[in-house]
Amino acid sequence: MSAYILQRLIQSVLVLLAVSIVVFLAVYGIGDPIELLVPPQVSAAERAAMIRRLGLDLPVWQQYLSFLGSALKGDLGTSFVHGVPAVELILARLPATFELVLLAMGLAAVIGVPLGLLAGLNPESRPSRAIMAGTILGFSLPSFWKGMMLILLFSVALGWLPTAGRGETVSILGFQTSLLTLNGLKHLTLPALNLAIPNMALMIRLVAAGTTEAMTQDYVKYARAKGVRRQRIVGRHVLRNILIPVVTVAGMEFGSLVAFSTITETVFAWPGMGKLLIDSIYHLDRPVVVAYVMLATLLFVVVNFLVDVLYAALDPRVKLTGEMA
Amino acid sequence: MTTPLLEVRGLKTVFHDLAGAWPAIDGVDLAIQPGEIVGLVGESGSGKSVTGFSLVQLIDPPGEVVAGDVLFKGEDLRQASEERLRSLRGDRIAMIFQDPLMTLNPVLSIGEQMSEAILEHRKCSRQEALTEAAKALSRVGIPSPETRLKQFPHEFSGGMRQRVAIATALLNAPDLIIADEPTTALDVTIQSQILFEVQKLSRETGTAVLWITHDLAVVAELADRVAVMYAGRIVETGTVDDVLSTPRHPYTLGLLGSSAATVAPGERLKQINGAAPSINARPSGCPFRTRCERALPVCAQIDPSPQARDDGHSYRCHNPVPEGIAP
């Protein structure tokens, strides 16, 4: 167990290092590092002084090492626009994105798993075919388009839900959340639904395929030969087997939900870290962009690690040993 | 004779495909007395497993039971509702499957998979069910059953898994156990251990057993009566002594000649020519005639009907093996 964790930790550090190099090369190598680190409004003399002070006249590898050194200390630069450390800025927006992503994951599971079971148990029936056709729409329509359609339907045509912003929030343990006020929930519903749709489609596909396959397994037939009721066969024998890939994929999708929240947050003007990323790109606030990528990578790495541990906990056949990875 | 526990008449199960409906078993007649061990023998593809599943109506599409009666204690199971069948399965009629690795759910504990067989049939607490499961495990010779109940299938060896399956079948003291090649995947020592235990348990509890196998040696060791199956029907049946010492159907004789247990050491094993016909290419008349050394012209025309003797030994053959040619 500990050997496995150690191995995973080393892997994770390597991934982070690789990303730091790629990001460094992309932003500092392809882009102009002076543009990145020196605000455009300063004078030429100040500019030259800053270049020296920031070490931009040094060889690339030295610059990388100093970038890495400050990164390890949690310093990924200061936002040009807001004048505060980029990491701080992003962390302040993290709760808004997390509540959006978590609600979206919850919606995807609560709606996706039952629909998937339904479609998987009777794959040839008309409702099942309709559900599966719907998943193609869920996958392939652009996220921003779906968001606009949701606004058009629920906000413009029906007037039920607001189109933008976070609404009233309550502070819990120092974090602001919209989950606990009616107004906040109303603001949260459409963006969370929009973010959830592709995930829901994935969930339905996964559960449907798993159910169809599991129902043909010998253990299902054996359970029937033991006189086990159908609802227990589906609800326990089949679902317990499907749960393993579902939880794994749901966990792995966490990262892509965070990434896709940039689109949803832009459409619904949701003040999360995704919206911050897009705004920073507009305003050429590159330290924030770099910090976002590094923090997002850290997040993916941590989540993937947790998913692996969860997978082992769910599947009695898997033991966390060094050789598994 | 007493009323049989199970009486099967003219059972026919077909499998559908685009080209039509192909009978896997066609006109199976079978009777099992209470407490009796009956061996059902045949090559793979003879329809012996389909027979086992057809008895408890566990045939899934594209398969379908289309004709015959299955009388269990006088009740026709073909007319029974799905809920009635469910309440019988695992309670009055238990099954043991061929591959214990595939039939146990890999992600549920042994305790849960055993106790559900009790909880789905009787009102009792989870704890009571687990206690009974532990008792059943120790009865089939599994040590420290309480610990074993918390474990998962992959933590058991093949022989142990099969014992779990047998213990599960015993949980509700059924009237009949249908065992589909349960020892095929095991090595010979464990196999005969299990056979011995099944025989003992059957005698102790008065449970009848239908033991499905391709191995005549197993039948010789275990069963009271034997039914030999070929191409979807029973071609010879009788007491184990009668059938194995004076086989009348050429197919039974062939099986005996190819079985290592019945041939004297040093003697050559004989093979039956050819392979069993697949269900969509069975010959006209007697389905065995294409492989039969004793085939007559009439065999291609007329399917032989069963000829029964007073002692219950019956066979379907136009040109039976003369008595006294036993191997």
Added chain:
Amino acid sequence: MTQPKAAAPAVAAYADTPLRRKVLRRIRNRPTTRGAIVLLGIFVLLALLAPFIAPQNPHDLASLSVMDNRLEPGAQGMTGITYWLGTDAQGRDMLSAILYGLRTSLLVGLTSTAGALVIGVAAGLVAAQFGGAIDAAIMRVVDFMLGFPSILIALVLLASIGRGVDKVIVAIILVQWAQYARLMRAAALVERRKEYIEAAVNFGLPTRHIMLVHLLPNSIGSVLVISTISIATAITLEATLSFLGVGVPVTQPSLGLLIANGFEFLLSGEYWIAAFPGIALVLLIMSLNLVGDRLRRSFNVRGP
């Protein structure tokens, strides 16, 4: 036992037809698929002929009349021109803008898919053929690329190199090549185990000959099938990037950028500025997906 004698030869005759013809027949027989193919053909034709059939050149600012801004569909302009699909905030005819936007969207989708396909197939083929450290290195990069959401990679790349049609194409190639490499490697590895390749190796044929003449044509099928759906993915990605403002430039708007421009007017009821390009985009993506999905199922190819 009776055997249905007529059925057997019919089944055999069907199995005898070459796979390709069987598949094509199955595709044509599906009304939705047939509709999707027709629609796709119309889209390509419209995109190709845009300069000849568009009532207006939407890129030529001189031909626009700002007085005609945000006119409803069917309204008449100052110069007597009828705007069948209305106009946008600059007074641009939406029908013309959509025709030209379709051109940009298809250009980006097809070019980037082709580019990613070439790079990915080459990488996958090399990995499968040479194995060992080369294989490990290529696949490590592939895993790394596929470990991150494509939208994020493209977004960050474009944030540092700026917007432009060529840059969007580069970004999409960068995020899409890896999946082709993985698919191609898997297919080529299966093919490599076959006896005729072994025979060719034993015969002493040069590696390059084996790779290009035997391995490539026999294992590229599944990759090509998947690439049909990937065109839709590429178009979606381009539209999304343009919607977010980091994609194509305002001087050469794609459908995604047209939708973005109309977004702010959606809430005030001027739906047509966003809705019509949106409908065009959705129909384009759906028809590509339908055709691709049917191809995938007909050839029995598993998705990436």
